Amino acid sequence: MGIQFGDKLKKLRQENGWSQEKLAEELDVSRQAVYKWEANKGYPDIDKLIKISDIFNVTIDDLIKKDKIMQNKISIDEAKSFEQFSDPGFYLGATIALIGLLTDFDSVSFIFMIFGLVIMISYKDILNVLKRLVKDFKEIIKS
Numbered sequence: 001m002g003i004q005f006g007d008k009l010k011k012l013r014q015e016n017g018w019s020q021e022k023l024a025e026e027l028d029v030s031r032q033a034v035y036k037w038e039a040n041k042g043y044p045d046i047d048k049l050i051k052i053s054d055i056f057n058v059t060i061d062d063l064i065k066k067d068k069i070m071q072n073k074i075s076i077d078e079a080k081s082f083e084q085f086s087d088p089g090f091y092l093g094a095t096i097a098l099i100g101l102l103t104d105f106d107s108v109s110f111i112f113m114i115f116g117l118v119i120m121i122s123y124k125d126i127l128n129v130l131k132r133l134v135k136d137f138k139e140i141i142k143s
Contacts, residue, residue, distance in 0.1 A: 003066050004040045005037070005040070005043060005063060005064055006037050006038045006039055006040035006041075007038075007040070008062075008063055009034075009037055009038055009052065009063070010038040012052075012056040012058065013034075013038075013056075016056060020034045020035060020038070023052075023055070026051070026055060027044075027048050027051055027052070027055075029044075029048065049063065049064075087123060087124070088123070089119055089120060089122075089123020089124060089126075089127075090120050090123070092116075092119055092120075092123065093116045093117060093118070093119030093120030093121070093123065094116065094120060095116070096112055096113075096115055096116030096119060097112065097113045097115075097116025097117055097120070098116070099112050099116070100112025100113035100114075100115075100116060101113060
């Protein structure tokens with residue numbers, strides 16, 4: 001598996017004569033957070049990782065290169081953060097709500113706004129219900 005991030009961090013900190021308290025203060029985190037990282041029980045956010053690389057004059061690659069667990073965590077987190085912006089329901093709902101705001105048809109405009117908000121909030125749930133309905137309908141037809 002290679003050397004984990006926490007082991008590298010602890011080694012760098014000790015080689016440079018830094019205490020966990022000093023590093024925590026420099027990174028604006030608790031000493032417990034630094035302890036957790038060094039014990040390989042958690043990982044810092046990317047902004048803290050950048051600060052650590054600057055403090056100890058090493059590249060981020062040097063810090064995480066052989067730590068496959070951390071690399072996988074970063075990949076998963078990036079996918080999750082992109083996923084929230086790739087939801088077509090948000091954009092569809094926002095568009096419908098905007099149409100409701102920009103039109104001047106009183107109750108119809110209000111209905112568009114509410115419908116748009118509902119789609120923004122529950123698009124995935126609506127899709128899951130529709131998928132189940134289609135699946136059930138296909139089973140009924142096969143019978």
